[in-house]
Amino acid sequence: MSDAASDAANKGGELTVRVWRGAEVGAFATYLVPARANQTVLDVVTEIQRYHAPDLAYRFACRVGVCGSCAMTVNGVPRWTCRTHVSRVAKAGALTVEPLRNLPRIRDLACDMAPFFDKWKAAGGRFEGGATRADLPAAVDPASPKRRAADAGIECINCAVCHAACDVVAWDAEYLGPAALLRAWTLVNDERHLARRATLDRAMGPGGCASCHTQGSCMAHCPVGLSPTEGIAGLKRMSLAAMFLGDR
Amino acid sequence: MRPHRNHRAYWAFLGHRLSGLALALFLPFHFLALGLALEAAALDRFLAWTDLGMVKLAEWGLVVLLALHLFFGLRLLVLELRPWPGGDARLGWIVPGLAAALVIGGVFLIGAF
Numbered sequence: 001m002s003d004a005a006s007d008a009a010n011k012g013g014e015l016t017v018r019v020w021r022g023a024e025v026g027a028f029a030t031y032l033v034p035a036r037a038n039q040t041v042l043d044v045v046t047e048i049q050r051y052h053a054p055d056l057a058y059r060f061a062c063r064v065g066v067c068g069s070c071a072m073t074v075n076g077v078p079r080w081t082c083r084t085h086v087s088r089v090a091k092a093g094a095l096t097v098e099p100l101r102n103l104p105r106i107r108d109l110a111c112d113m114a115p116f117f118d119k120w121k122a123a124g125g126r127f128e129g130g131a132t133r134a135d136l137p138a139a140v141d142p143a144s145p146k147r148r149a150a151d152a153g154i155e156c157i158n159c160a161v162c163h164a165a166c167d168v169v170a171w172d173a174e175y176l177g178p179a180a181l182l183r184a185w186t187l188v189n190d191e192r193h194l195a196r197r198a199t200l201d202r203a204m205g206p207g208g209c210a211s212c213h214t215q216g217s218c219m220a221h222c223p224v225g226l227s228p229t230e231g232i233a234g235l236k237r238m239s240l241a242a243m244f245l246g247d248r
Numbered sequence: 249m250r251p252h253r254n255h256r257a258y259w260a261f262l263g264h265r266l267s268g269l270a271l272a273l274f275l276p277f278h279f280l281a282l283g284l285a286l287e288a289a290a291l292d293r294f295l296a297w298t299d300l301g302m303v304k305l306a307e308w309g310l311v312v313l314l315a316l317h318l319f320f321g322l323r324l325l326v327l328e329l330r331p332w333p334g335g336d337a338r339l340g341w342i343v344p345g346l347a348a349a350l351v352i353g354g355v356f357l358i359g360a361f
Binding site: 073075076077078101152164165167213214215216217219220221227229230233234236237240 | 250251252253255256257258260261265324327328329331332335337339
């Protein structure tokens with residue numbers, strides 16, 4: 001907790017909050033809101049909408065870090081706003097809140113998630129199983145290396161924080177991005193997935209794993225603590241093996 | 249540095265990429281110097297010039313960049329070709345890699361002066 005924010009929270013002072021208003025073209029508006037103990041950034045945005053700017057557009061649902069819909073850029077860093085305490089990020093009692101980077105801005109703090117999910121699909125992120133209702137559930141050994149690799153990425157909730165943190169997404173419009181490639185890594189390690197080779201081909205193709213520069217911003221900022229960089233490195237190894245040794 | 253980039257892995261990316269670019273820019277001058285060997289007098293004049301203190305200092309910069317590029321590049325190769333035990337991104341290799349590059353630079357300086 002920064003000293004200033006801590007003081008403000010304890011003394012019931014005020015927070016100075018700069019909020020992006022507009023779409024691609026817009027400007028920051030500044031609001032003063034009461035600083036409270038145990039206050040999240042989402043609480044602050046909600047307070048602004050209720051008492052200062054009823055037309056402020058933003059997105060949230062669960063408020064407890066499950067749905068992944070409230071991600072925004074807070075003081076220059078992409079974060080889940082519902083799980084980000086003001087005391088952890090405020091600098092001298094000030095916050096700057098913007099929509100996520102690397103996605104089109106619809107209005108104020110809401111961005112268009114369609115390109116994010118389009119890339120997720122383009123990476124072959126759709127599970128294709130072959131079992132029917134009549135089949136018994138697949139017996140998958142939870143300790144097998146493949147299942148453990150799949151488990152490492154399965155908790156992704158598609159909040160797009162990694163997508164916003166990644167510079168390669170910003171530089172290369174074709175790049176599928178860390179979330180989509182982590183999904184691909186999960187699927188190529190899922191022994192029930194029938195389209196494994198097709199998913200690997202897409203992950204190896206243009207805009208795929210080879211475009212990653214291993215900057216590590218996705219793993220540094222993932223609020224769930226996942227490591228898309230690790231999954232992408234796994235895809236690189238798998239594609240190298242597929243190229244030289246044939247698909248195994 | 250924009251806040252979302254301010255973490256160790258990004259600094260390592262910058263160190264590796266910028267040292268690589270600087271070395272690539274130096275490479276044509278390196279080949280030019282090698283080309284001087286075709287004419288003994290020109291090469292001798294060039295070698296005398298490289299004995300100047302400022303040139304030695306610039307050479308120290310080259311040695312450090314080369315060593316930094318080597319150590320950060322080795323980290324990348326390990327990251328991309330080997331599994332990550334326990335999700336280890338080898339972030340702990342970054343500062344020692346920088347330190348080792350500076351030590352190598354120091355050894356060069358001791359030998360140069």
